[in-house]
């Protein structure tokens with residue numbers, strides 16, 4: 001069922017714009033002052049893109065994700081999904097966070113995956129069960145379907161969170177530094193598995209990271225943001241890179257280019 005839907009989606013004109021962000025200004029009003037998180041940020045995410053927002057801590061990456069998810073109202077600019085303005089949260093845009101505590105601790109893997117489907121009543125009883133089994137299988141947790149979160153490793157909890165989002169089949173999956181708190185080996189494995197998942201399901205993903213390496217490995221496109229407040233420095237293609245290219249001069253060159261972009265001030269002088 002899930003696979004069929006994914007195939008239909010894959011057939012549904014890739015390279016058409018799914019998410020359109022224009023001149024986005026995000027601000028927080030705190031007592032005494034106004035914090036500007038992003039300034040005039042614009043980009044297009046096409047169907048099937050693995051679109052990465054890359055920038056240093058505090059440049060507004062999470063704020064952009066929150067705005068796309070519908071939790072934060074833009075001070076100016078617009079966000080459209082499939083041509084329709086985003087006015088609040090919805091099951092077509094689900095977020096996977098870095099925190100391991102995003103799961104319900106009193107529910108098993110399977111119950112955690114079923115939970116949003118039950119709450120939103122988007123699918124019939126049988127379909128929910130099918131979807132849960134299918135995504136648990138996809139993220140490799142069949143043997144842990146009845147395990148509780150506290151018995152799972154950080155990487156496994158992250159898989160449950162991803163499975164739970166995938167089961168809802170969102171139009172776009174929003175990921176906020178999901179692997180940042182994992183150890184290096186687990187992180188690499190999760191990155192590889194996420195790429196495989198993207199290939200299998202032709203998922204559209206908006207992925208936030210401050211790691212240049214992660215951005216190049218995972219992204220098909222990378223939006224490079226300036227330090228606070230976040231502005232667009234550049235938009236790059238990273239289609240051509242895979243894990244096997246990590247040690248190549250081309251990979252190092254792109255990494256260097258992005259480092260330079262990130263740490264140049266507006267006068268072009270490297271700090």
Ligand code: ADP
Pocket residue numbers: 028029030035036037055056057058059060061062063064228
């Ligand atoms: P990033 O995810 O790139 O690290 P954030 O989007 O979390 O950046 O934050 C961007 C800016 O907005 C930072 O200066 C941060 O301090 C500020 N900010 C984020 N959330 C809030 C909030 N709830 N209230 C006030 N300021 C905030």
Ligand code: MG
Pocket residue numbers: 061062063176
């Ligand atoms: Mg953040």
